Amino acid sequence: MGMKELVEDLRARRRKALEMGGAEALAKQHAEGKLSVRERLDLLFDGGSFTEIGVLATHANISPIMRGRETPADGVVTGFGKINGRLASVIAYDFTVMAGSMGRTGEVKCNRARELALSKRIPMIWLIDSAGARIQEAIGSTFAQSGFLFREESIMSGVVPMVVAMMGPGAAGTAYIPALADFVPMVKGTSHMALGGPPLVKAVVGEDITPEELGGSKIHCEISGVADLEVADDKACIQVIKDYLSYFPQSNLERPPLVASEDPEDRMDEELLTLVPDSPRRAYDMKKVIHHIVDGGRFFELKPGWAKNLIVGLARMGGQSVGILANQPMVLGGALDINSADKAARFIMLCDAFNIPLLFLQDVPGFLVGSKVEKEGIIRHGAKMLYAVSEATVPKVTVVVRKAYGAGYFVMCGKAYEPDLIVAWPTAEISVMGPEGGTNIIFRKEIAAAPSPDEERARRVEEFRKLINPYVAAGGAFIDDIIDPRETRPVVIRALEMAQTKKIERPWKKHGVMPV
Amino acid sequence: MPEEVKAHITGVVFQVLAKPGDTVGAGDAILVLESMKMEIPVEAPRAGTVSAIKAKEGETVQEGDTVALLE
Structure with a gap:
């Protein structure tokens, strides 16, 4: 063949690969409400910026069962492209080719894409739509050579941002990929993940269950906490990946990008005077406080449906990315439990890994107490938060909006946890415990001995209450200032600017022993 | 089959807001518990009639205790 024919042959091979699993399989993919893998990548990357790696790959032909089969791109599209002008590496499984199963050749491609992300320090994105391991190629003890992807993903953690979008099934192998990633959106209705899918569950433990009930987006976004965000469809899913990454640097060696905002840095907000009720025992929606202080009111909340007593998410203030942790008095009164401690610790580690400053908005009556939470291990779960906030060396700013009780004050970056600025609203109550509980313990004998114990208790409670007034803390310079709530935005922005050059040295260690 | 409305935190009943026969919407407070220095509402999980x-x-x-029944 001459060059012209050779090129024609090459083009034909490429065309064939781009047809994916064929018209019928693609029609089925669309009928399920899913986009094809290549449509997804068109949405993800800036026009014309995607370079594919391994388009001509096909299955390894190592099993008699596979003989004669065609597996375009071996069921997974890999490569690199630009998202809003910044590079990212991608691994996108193609369900139309053998149910997106992980073949021997496909995994060679994935290995290459991961290595590309790590060595070039760019984000790694997975789009999962896969039945898991390709049993036809993996059955038997050749399994002994597999599993390296999870080790590699663990090593990459905290070096480059990792996003795993669940856009179809993810069973067994493809369920541990999201577990090790930073951000996991799930498409409602079409995605599910489980260590063992329904057929395996039926065979091994005899349980009859649908994929949706076993590991649908509702399960993982509201009950298990494995996923971060439920999205309506593939298009929305791709959009949240882009939004999420916009807050992040390309790797842990960089700072997050600045994004200019038209929202003035010195904006005072009158609404902030009206959000906290007069009664200190009444709930209010902390999300409103967040919306009134961040750039343009935009807040990218993570895990909004799980452990709702603590809000975490990303925003910008003065153009700078900031990770916000805020107690939510609307749920459990804002008290912390095991799941909210998990959620908080993980989020703090995420932001600290990628040089994103942290803002803590405190209104916490404490950690839940009682036999139930002790049995759940509230001590070790609460300790995760202590550990994460202590370890974090990024700029930290704390605003005590209202309650700051007991260990709740510590884990939400109280004075001892190195906030670069800690201020309180005049509504703040800072104390080891509330006036009622404290009075009952400290003055138990005096109350019992009084002619009228109830009156004595009420009098003592009132005296105790005076001591939790924030001016006592400000008077001793234990907190930096008490601010007019309207000033919150400018005060936080100035603190973040001041803390940009923060440098804290920690003693060398291989790593700590985190209370997990 | 009436739906059991359960307390999601241990606490003292501070205020009962609904009575049998009342119609409530999803998210309406049926009663208020006092716990962790806070008033914490127990809300109707869906619209219905308090039985x-x-x-x-x-x-x-x-x-986990049942505090109300919803028809």
């Missing part, structure tokens, strides 16, 4: 209130003001309820 029974199973707790009295001043009474301690445990997490």
Whole structure:
């Protein structure tokens, strides 16, 4: 063949690969409400910026069962492209080719894409739509050579941002990929993940269950906490990946990008005077406080449906990315439990890994107490938060909006946890415990001995209450200032600017022993 | 089959807001618990008619206790 024919042959091979699993399989993919893998990548990357790696790959032909089969791109599209002008590496499984199963050749491609992300320090994105391991190629003890992807993903953690979008099934192998990633959106209705899918569950433990009930987006976004965000469809899913990454640097060696905002840095907000009720025992929606202080009111909340007593998410203030942790008095009164401690610790580690400053908005009556939470291990779960906030060396700013009780004050970056600025609203109550509980313990004998114990208790409670007034803390310079709530935005922005050059040295260690 | 409305935190019943026969919407407070220095509402999980209130003001309820029935 001459060059012209050779090129024609090459083009034909490429065309064939781009047809994916064929018209019928693609029609089925669309009928399920899913986009094809290549449509997804068109949405993800800036026009014309995607370079594919391994388009001509096909299955390894190592099993008699596979003989004669065609597996375009071996069921997974890999490569690199630009998202809003910044590079990212991608691994996108193609369900139309053998149910997106992980073949021997496909995994060679994935290995290459991961290595590309790590060595070039760019984000790694997975789009999962896969039945898991390709049993036809993996059955038997050749399994002994597999599993390296999870080790590699663990090593990459905290070096480059990792996003795993669940856009179809993810069973067994493809369920541990999201577990090790930073951000996991799930498409409602079409995605599910489980260590063992329904057929395996039926065979091994005899349980009859649908994929949706076993590991649908509702399960993982509201009950298990494995996923971060439920999205309506593939298009929305791709959009949240882009939004999420916009807050992040390309790797842990960089700072997050600045994004200019038209929202003035010195904006005072009158609404902030009206959000906290007069009664200190009444709930209010902390999300409103967040919306009134961040750039343009935009807040990218993570895990909004799980452990709702603590809000975490990303925003910008003065153009700078900031990770916000805020107690939510609307749920459990804002008290912390095991799941909210998990959620908080993980989020703090995420932001600290990628040089994103942290803002803590405190209104916490404490950690839940009682036999139930002790049995759940509230001590070790609460300790995760202590550990994460202590370890974090990024700029930290704390605003005590209202309650700051007991260990709740510590884990939400109280004075001892190195906030670069800690201020309180005049509504703040800072104390080891509330006036009622404290009075009952400290003055138990005096109350019992009084002619009228109830009156004595009420009098003592009132005296105790005076001591939790924030001016006592400000008077001793234990907190930096008490601010007019309207000033919150400018005060936080100035603190973040001041803390940009923060440098804290920690003693060398291989790593700590985190209370997990 | 009436739906059981359960307390999601251990606490003292501070205020009973609904009575049997009342119609409530999803998210309406049926009663208010006092716990962790806060007033914490127990809300109707869906719209319906309250058929029974199973707790009295001043009474301690445990997490998971049924405090009302919703038809």
